[in-house]
Amino acid sequence: MNWWREKPFRMVQNNLRDIDGAMDVDYEVEMLKKLGANVVQVGCGGISAFGPSKLECQRPTPFLVGDKFGEIVEKCHAAGIRVIARFDISKVHKDYLKTNPDWFTRRADGSPAYFEDCAAVCVNGAYQQKYILDVLKEAMTNYPIDGIFFNIPGYPVTDYNGNYVGICQCENCKKRFYEWSGGLTLPTIEDDNDPVFRKYEEFKTYTVADMLNKVRDLIKSIDPDIPLSTYSDNGIDIIRCEAQSAVKTKNFWLYSGSEDPAAIITTFPDKVPSNCVINAVDIPYRFMGVSTWLNQTRLYQNMAVGGNLDWCIVGSFEDYPDRANFEGVELEIWIAIFMNFFTMKD
Template sequence: MFDILAEAIDRLPLDGVFFNMIGYPTRDYSGRHLGICHCEGCRTRFREMYGMELPAKEDPRDPVFRAYQQFKERTIREQFLRVQALIKSKNPGLAICTYTDAGVDVIRKESNTPKGRWLYEDSEKARLTRLRHPDQQLANAAVHFFHYPHRHTAVSPWLTLRRLCQHMVNGAWLDFYCIGPLHTLEDRFGLAQVREVFRFHAANECWLTNTVSLADVALVADGPCDPDEWRGLFRILSERHVSFRLVLAATMDLTNYPCVIAPDGGRLADDIQRRLDKYVRAGGRLLLTGPKAPTAVATLGLQKELPALPREKGTYIRIRPADKARLLESEFNDLDLLFLDGPLGRAEFHTEVEGLLRYIPPAMFGPPEKCYYTNVSDIPALHVRQADPGVVAWLPWHVGAHYEQQGHAGHAALLDGLLKGVLKAPRTAALAGPEQVEMVHRGDPAGRFEWVSLLNLSGMMDGVAHAPIPVRNVGVRVRPRAPVTRVRLLHAGEPVRFHRRGDGSVECTVPELRDFEIVLFETTKP
C-alpha cells in the first residue's frame, strides 16, 4: 500500500487522500458475519503485543476479546500515523481523510439511516467531534441512499437538508455522498435542497467559516452520563432556545461561560468536580443533575451523602408557591407537581443550603377512586447554595431523562425556570418562536459580526421528514459584543429592520422562516 501511495503522490496532482472501509471489518456489504480476522499477520502481531492467541469470537465478557479491541485501536492508530508521515513527507499540503482521528486532517463520519437516529443527531455529532478534535475538521456525509442494498434510492429530501444545515451552522463542513455523478441519478429527490445549501454556503463562506460559539450555557461532555439524561438536556435546551455549546470540563477554561450544566455530575471524576467547584468560586453558575451526589464540589456544602431513594411507582415532586416564585416560569401557574419516575439522590448539607421542591412518597394509583396522595415529605428535590460570587444547584434526579422518555412539558419548564430564576443565567441570544425552530448563536472571533441561525424542524413527523411548515414573524434578540450597524437575512438575501433596546440588546423580526435562515448582525468593530 505504501509503495502504491507514494507512486500516486509522485505522479498525480492530488488534493487529498481518502481511505474507505478501514480497520477490521467483521461483516461484508451483504451483512454476512465473517468473524475476527485470523490471518498470519494478525495472529503474529497480537501474540507479540499481548502474549495471547486471537479470540475465537466477539464476546465483550472475554478478557482476550477486550484485549483484541485495544489491539485494533492501537494498530489502526499506528497505521495511519505511518500513512501521515509518508504523505506529509512528500506533500505537506495534501489532506488526509478517513474514519479515524489518528493521522488525519479531516475526520470522516456518515449520517446514513433512513429516518435519522434522533432530531438533533447531526448537531450533536458536529459539536462533539469539533469539541474533541479542535485541530481537525469534520466531513460528515449526508448519505443519499438509506442502506447498502438500495444505493440508488434517496432518503427524504428534508432529512438531507436537516443533516447538511445542522453541520453547517455548527462549524463543520458540508458533505454529500451518492453513487455516481449527480446527472445520472434516477432518484433525484433531495438534489434541489443539496444544491441550495451548497450554493448558500459558497455565497456566504466569509460569514460561516472560522466562527466561534457565543453560547450562554456550557453542557459538560466529559461523561459518564445516562444517555437519556444527555439527550433530554440537549433536547430541552434546543427546544427552549437556550444558546449552548459542549465543553470538556477536564481541560477547558469554564470561566468563559456564564452557566455550566453537568449531567450526572456526581459520576464525574473527582478532579473534574473540583474544577467545577473552582468555577463556582470564581463566580460561575453551576447546575449538576443526577442522583449521585457530587461530593467533590465543595461549594455545594455537602456534609454526607445518604442512600438515594429508589425508583418507585406513584412518586411525585411538589412545586410549592415558594418554588414557583424562584423559578419565574409562567407555565407553573397551571402546574403544582411533576411525576418522578426514577431514583432521587439525598445528602446532608450545611444549614445555608436552600432546599426547593418536595418529594411526594409513593401514592396509590389504582383503583381510580383511590388515586390520591396523603403525604408531602420534607425531602427536597432541588438543592441550591449561594457561594458568593457564584451559585451552585444540584437537581438530584434525571430531569433530562424524564423529558426524553415521556416528553412532559413540566420537566422542560423546570430546567428553563431553574436557569432563569434560580441561577439567573444571562441570555445574550433569545428567540420568540415555536420549539420546532432550532437556534445556534455564533460569531467572528474578532467581534466583527455574529449571527443566529434558524432551522425549521416543523416537518418532522413521527421520525419521517417532510417539508417544514413556514413560520412567520420569528423574533430574534441578541446582546451584541459591539454596536450593530446592519442586520441581514443571508438566505433571503435582504436587509431587515432592527431596534436597539435600552438594555443594549438588538431585536429584529424574520418575516417568514421557510427551511433555514441566518440572521447576520454586522458590528462597528474593525
C-alpha cells in the same frame, strides 16, 4: 493556514463504480459548479484504479477510458474545485487470492469474506501494511491532488452484505497478536467477559493506529499540505463521519447532521469534521435518496455547528436516477456560500 482549516468547504463525493471509468468529466464539472461545490472527493485507487496504474497490487477498472482521474483533477482545478483522492483499501479483486492469499481476512474455517468479485483484506496483511503506501505514493507522484481520503475498514466482523464473519483468523493476525500480547492465542469468540478478548480489542486499536501513522508519515513526507481524511482521529486532519440511514435498523436519526461534527469541533481544535450526508436510503437502495426534508435538515445542521458541507451519491451524476435531492443540495450549498461571504475572508 491549511486550506481545509481556513473556512468551511463545500464538498460533493461521487463514490465511483467501475463503470464510471468511462464517465463524462465535463458533465461532472458542470454539475459540481451548478451545486456550488468547491471540493470533490472522487475515486482514485484501491479496489479499482481510475488511471493507468503501473502497480501490480491494483487493477485499473476494466471500463477505464484514458486517465479518468487525471482528467478529473485537471478539469476540476481549471474550474477552481479542489480534488480529494479517494482510496478504498478494504477489499481487492478475488483474483489476488491466487497470488497473495496472505492479504485476506479469514473466517474461522479459513474462507475469505467475499463481496461480489472482491474479498476483504486484513489490516495485518502485506496489502494494508505495505502495498497501500505504494498506491498512495504513485497517486501523489502522478497527480497534483489536494487531499487524500481512504476508507479505513479496521476489523469488520461482518461482510458488506451484513453476514457474520467473526474475528479475523488469518495467519498474520495470529502471529502479530501472539507477539504483541506476549504469547496469547488469538480469540475466536467476541466475549467481553474474556480478558483475552479485551486484550484483542486493544490490539485492534493499536494496529489500526500504527497503520494510520505509517500512511500519515508517508503523505506528510511528500507534501505536508496534503490533508489525510478518514473515519478516525489519530493523525487525521479531516475527520469523516456520516449522516446516514438504515432500513433494517430503522435508523433515520434526525440529529446525525449535527451531533458528530459538533463533537469533533469541540474536541479537536487542530482538526475539522466532514460529516457526509449520504443521499442513499441504505446500501441496498443506493440509487434512491432519503426524503428531501431529511436530506436538507442534515445539511443545515452541518452548517449550524460550523462544520463543512459534505454530500455523497453513488456513481457519477450522469445516470444517477433519483434526482429529487439535487435541488435541495443546491439551495443549501448556495446558502453556505452566502454565509461564508459575510463571515469569513475568501
